[in-house]
Amino acid sequence: MTKTSLTPDQRAASVEAMQSQTFDVLVIGGGVTGAGIALDAASRGLSTAVVDYQDWAAGTSSRSSRLVHGGLRYLYNLDFKLVAEALKERGRLLTTIAPHLVEAQPFLWPLKTPVVERAYSAVGVGMYDALAVIGAGGRKTVPTQKHLSKKAAIRHFPEVKADALCGAIEFYDARVDDARLVITLIRTALKYGAEAASRIKVTGIVKDEKGAAAGAEVTDLETGASFTIRAKKIINATGVWTEETQDMAGGTGGLKVLASKGIHIVIPRDRLKAKAGMFLRTEKSVLFIIPWQHYWVIGTTDTAWHEQLENPVPTSADIDYVLAHANEVLDKPLTRDDIIGTYAGLRPLLQPKVLDESKSTKVSREHTVSEVIPGMVAIAGGKLTTYRVMAEDAVDFALGKEAAEATPSPTASLPLLGADGYEAVVNQSARLGKQYGFDADRMKHLLSRYGSEIGDLLASIDEDPTLAQPLQHAPQFIRAEVSRACTVEGALHLEDIFVSRVRLNSESRDRGGACVDEVAEIAAKALGWEEARTEAEKTNYRARIAAELAAEEQATDAAASAEREKAVDIVGAGVTA
Structure with missing residues (x-):
């Protein structure tokens, strides 16, 4: 039977396999690139x-702007090739790879001057649309631009200041639940035979008698056990940890990466009645106001981060910055009272020089693959939208030209779990909703998370009808989603559920605090926790909430990081007993 579920039993089997097999490829890093x-x-x-x-997607890949986009701003730099590549990938994700997870989203580009700005902006957006159509083989995967008068723009976004625009251009990009995409990639890799285990820390690189990489020394953070994973090729895809990982191998190759912090705030969906999102250029970067089904995400920032890498956090100043820029165009200013969530992530900014130019290949202006030592390569840079291209480039480079040509990547047309049959399930949405007592809003929510796998979720409700009940303090989620996080999606701890699966850590004012008891009760049943383990998980997650809330009140990165570090990680000395 094909395995597609991330579970404790699956993890144990994968860990056992990792100790007994020699793999063609060992991937270090479970973010979107590694997945x-x-x-x-x-x-x-x-x-x-x-x-x-850490958990799957625990780093940058659960802390992004949650966008799949071509990078409209890159057109200002005449970066046509880069934009075309990203738009081609956006089209693949929307139509074939993950149509259930990636949804087309309209944005307004507000115009300040009626003639000149509209003319050059129209050319830029027109080129954006044209590149998207070319990348999709002549098909339109999203609607093309529309020019809106001032009156029409205000109808689309009623909360905009009247003097903030004289009109707008409506264009399309797409949005995605970043962490859910990563988990689905890992699960799809399982389908094709991969072995996968989260919370496995690499402590050293094993070399053969010629000095080539031959595997990795690792420690299972869940049990404390150490062992060796043997592999013919190693690919380092650890993002902001790239240098730390490649330093274990020594050698003169590898990449140089700096961490840049981007933060977002989350506000309730009913705070803005707008039909479209908004794209704003700032003095440093861009600001997106992005609508989701139950909330808005607003960000981002771009500042150097010099603190610990595991738990970046927004500061009070960061939050004020995002509010100030959003309020430049909003008629009724947002205040801190409107904020129901915040989060911060670190971009792995690839530096211009790799450590040894003779051992690298510049495959894109956005990402680079480099040989660290023979048998081990590193990849860094890029963005979520182009993860598939990055993955293909990394595997090609690791294999070498001849082997790569003999076994080319099939992923450009490979649907992820939940994509096959998605349209057919959408067509059954009303009937299924009626059968289970779910309204259209609930069905939209479930379909956008599980796609054609919604049948599996509904089957779990058939077995236990209590799983159909909404969470008492977060009714946008049902109990079955918590159970599935544990039995299918690889959650090992309470924080895994709240942060990357039932995402109340960033989407509720108390970071899910009111739901801790109920979610822990469901998780304990699904994962077989004893009472002591359940209480430890609850205590740990509540400490995390307190640390995160304290951190965002601080003025500096150093102070915010220090507050966040007061919450101790749940794993390290073996916690599965």
Whole structure:
């Protein structure tokens, strides 16, 4: 039977396999790039193992702007090739790879001057649309631009200041639940034979007698056990941890990466009645006001981060910055009282020089693959939208030209779990909703998370009808979603559920605090926790909430980081007993 569920039993089996096999490819890093690499390698028929020392997507890939986009602003730099590549990937995600997870989203580009700005903006957006159509083989995967008068723009976004625009251009990009995409990539890699285990920390790189990479020394943070994973090729996809990981191998190759912090705030959906999002250029970067079904995400920032890498946090100043820029165009200013969530992530900014130019290949202006030592490569840079291209490039480079040509990547047309049959399930939405007592809003929510796998979720409700009940303090989620997070989606701890699966950590004012008891009760049943373990998980997550809320009141990165670090990580010395 094909395995597609991330569970404690699956993890244990994968850990056992990692100790007994020699893999064609070992992927270090379980963010979107590493998950994409694992799927790319496994779908080529390569024996593949993927590990991460945190939860899946725990780093940058659960802390992004949650956008799939071509990068409209890059057109200002005449970066046509880069934009075309990203738009091509956006089209693939929308139509084939993950149509259930990636949804087209209209945005307004407000115009300040009626003639000149509209003319050059129209050319830029027109080129954006044209590149998207070319990338999709002549098909339109999203609607093309529309020019809106001032009156029409205000109808689309009633809360905009009357003097903030003289009109607008409506254009399309797409949005995605970043962490859910990563988890689905890992699960799809399982389908094609990969072995996967989260919270496995790499502590050293094993070399053969010629000095080539031959595997990794690792520690299972859930049990404290240490062992060796043998592999013919290693791919380092650890983002802001790139240098730390490649330093274990020594050598002169590798990449140089700096961390840049981007923060977002979350506000309730009913705070703005707008039909479209908004795209604003700032003095440093861009600001997106992005609508989701139950909330808005607003961000981002771009500032150097010099603190610990595991838990970046917004400061009070960061939050004020985002509010100030959003309020430049909003008629009724947002205040801190409107904010129901905040989060921060670190971009792995690739530096211009790799450590040894002779051992690298510049495959894109956005990302680079480099040989660290023979048998080990590193990839960094890029963005979520182009994860698949990055993955293909990394595996190609690791294999070498001849082997890569003999086993090319199939991922450009490979649907992720939940994508096959998605349209057919959408057509049954009203009937299924009626059968289970779910309204249209609930069905939209479930379909956008599970796609054609919604049948599996509904089957769990057939077995236990109490799973159909909404969470008491977060009724946008039902109990079955918490159970599935544990039995299918790889959650090992309470924080895994709140942060990356039932995402109340960033989407509710108390970071899910009111739901801790109920969610822990469901998780305990699904994962077989004893009472002591359940209480420890609850205590740990509540400490995290307190630390995060305290951090965002601080004025500086150093002070905010210090507050966040007061919450101790749940794993490290073995917590599964």
